[in-house]
Amino acid sequence: MKQQLDAELHAESATTDSFRSDVLEGLNKNPKKLLSKYFYDKTGDQLFQKIMNMPEYYLTQCELDIFKNKTKELADTILSNKEPFDLIELGAGDAKKSSFLLKYFVDKGVDFTYMPIDISGNILSVLQDKLADDLPSLDIIALEGDYFDMLNKATSISKRRKIVLFLGGNIGNMDMEESYHFCHELKRKLNQGDLLLIGFDLKKNPHTILNAYNDAEGITSAFNLNLLSRINRELDADFDVSEFQHYQTYNPISGACKSFLVSRVKQNVHIGTFEFSFEENEVIDMEISQKFSRDDIVRLAENSGFHILDEINDDRKWFVDCIWQVV
Numbered sequence: 010m011k012q013q014l015d016a017e018l019h020a021e022s023a024t025t026d027s028f029r030s031d032v033l034e035g036l037n038k039n040p041k042k043l044l045s046k047y048f049y050d051k052t053g054d055q056l057f058q059k060i061m062n063m064p065e066y067y068l069t070q071c072e073l074d075i076f077k078n079k080t081k082e083l084a085d086t087i088l089s090n091k092e093p094f095d096l097i098e099l100g101a102g103d104a105k106k107s108s109f110l111l112k113y114f115v116d117k118g119v120d121f122t123y124m125p126i127d128i129s130g131n132i133l134s135v136l137q138d139k140l141a142d143d144l145p146s147l148d149i150i151a152l153e154g155d156y157f158d159m160l161n162k163a164t165s166i167s168k169r170r171k172i173v174l175f176l177g178g179n180i181g182n183m184d185m186e187e188s189y190h191f192c193h194e195l196k197r198k199l200n201q202g203d204l205l206l207i208g209f210d211l212k213k214n215p216h217t218i219l220n221a222y223n224d225a226e227g228i229t230s231a232f233n234l235n236l237l238s239r240i241n242r243e244l245d246a247d248f249d250v251s252e253f254q255h256y257q258t259y260n261p262i263s264g265a266c267k268s269f270l271v272s273r274v275k276q277n278v279h280i281g282t283f284e285f286s287f288e289e290n291e292v293i294d295m296e297i298s299q300k301f302s303r304d305d306i307v308r309l310a311e312n313s314g315f316h317i318l319d320e321i322n323d324d325r326k327w328f329v330d331c332i333w334q335v336v
Contacts, residue, residue, distance in 0.1 A: 045296040049129040056232040071328035076106040093120035098174040101125030126159040178210035181299035192313035215261040223257040230255035246280040264300035
C-alpha cells in the first residue's frame with residue numbers, strides 16, 4: 010500500500026513540476042504563451058463540456074453526426090482486418106462520440122480493448138464510471154498523461170494491432186508545422202498496418218468559425234481565463250484574472266483560429282519567487298484551432314507516412330473523419 014501511495018505522490022509531483030516549468034518557460038517567451046493542454050482541470054473540464062453543448066460550437070454536432078449515424082461506415086474500414094486490436098483514444102474526454110463506435114463493437118462481439126488517454130485524471134474517472142454503467146462488458150484500460158508517453162505505455166501493455174482515435178479536430182490545436190511533426194511522430198510509434206482515425210474541421214464561412222470560439226455567453230472566455238485561476242491555485246501565483254480579457258481571431262486564408270488573453274493594464278504577476286511584467290494590451294498566446302482544406306489533409310497524410318483509406322463527412326460537409334493506415 011505504501012509503495013502504491015509513494016508512486017502516486019511521485020507521479021503527482023512530476024505532473025506539477027512539468028506544469029510549473031511549462032508555465033514559467035511560456036511566460037518568458039516573446040510573445041508570452043501558455044499551453045492549451047493545461048486548460049483541463051476539474052473546472053476546465055466542466056467548462057469544456059458546456060462549450061461542446063453550445064449551439065455555436067458546431068464541431069461536436071458535426072462529428073457526433075458521423076459517429077452516431079455513420080457508425081457502420083467507420084467500423085467496416087476498421088474491421089476489414091479481422092485481427093483483435095487495441096482502440097486507443099488520444100484526449101478521450103467523455104467519449105461522447107466514440108461511445109457509439111464502442112457500443113457497435115461490443116454489440117458485434119469484436120475482440121478489442123479500449124484504452125482512453127487523457128491528461129485529466131478527473132475526466133478519466135468520470136468516463137470509467139460512465140462506461141461501467143453503459144457497457145459493463147467493455148475491456149477498458151485508462152491511461153492518464155501526455156499522448157506519446159501514454160501511447161508508449163499502451164504499446165508496452167499489448168502487442169496487438171493498434172487503432173488510434175484522434176477526434177474533435179484536436180489536430181487543429183497545433184499549427185501546420187507542429188501537426189506535421191505530431192503525425193510523423195505518431196506514425197513512428199505505430200506499426201505497418203495500424204490505423205489512425207483522425208478528425209479535421211474544414212474551412213468554411215469565417216463567421217461560422219469565429220462564432221464557435223467567441224460565444225455571446227462568454228463560456229469560451231471563462232474557459233481560457235480559468236487557466237490563470239489554475240496557475241494561481243496550483244503554482245502559488247497572483248494573476249488578477251479580472252485584469253485579463255479574452256480575444257479571438259480567425260484568418261480564413263491560413264485557416265488559423267487563435268485565442269489570446271489581453272492584459273487590460275500595465276501589471277506585474279508573481280509565480281512563487283518569479284515576477285513577470287505585462288504592458289497594457291500585451292497578449293498571452295493561448296490556443297490555435299487550425300482549420301483545413303482537402304489539399305491540406307492529403308499533404309499531411311502523405312508527408313507523415315500514412316495512406317488515406319477512407320473519408321467520412323458529416324451531412325453538412327463541415328467536418329471530416331479520415332481513416333489513415335501506416336504504410
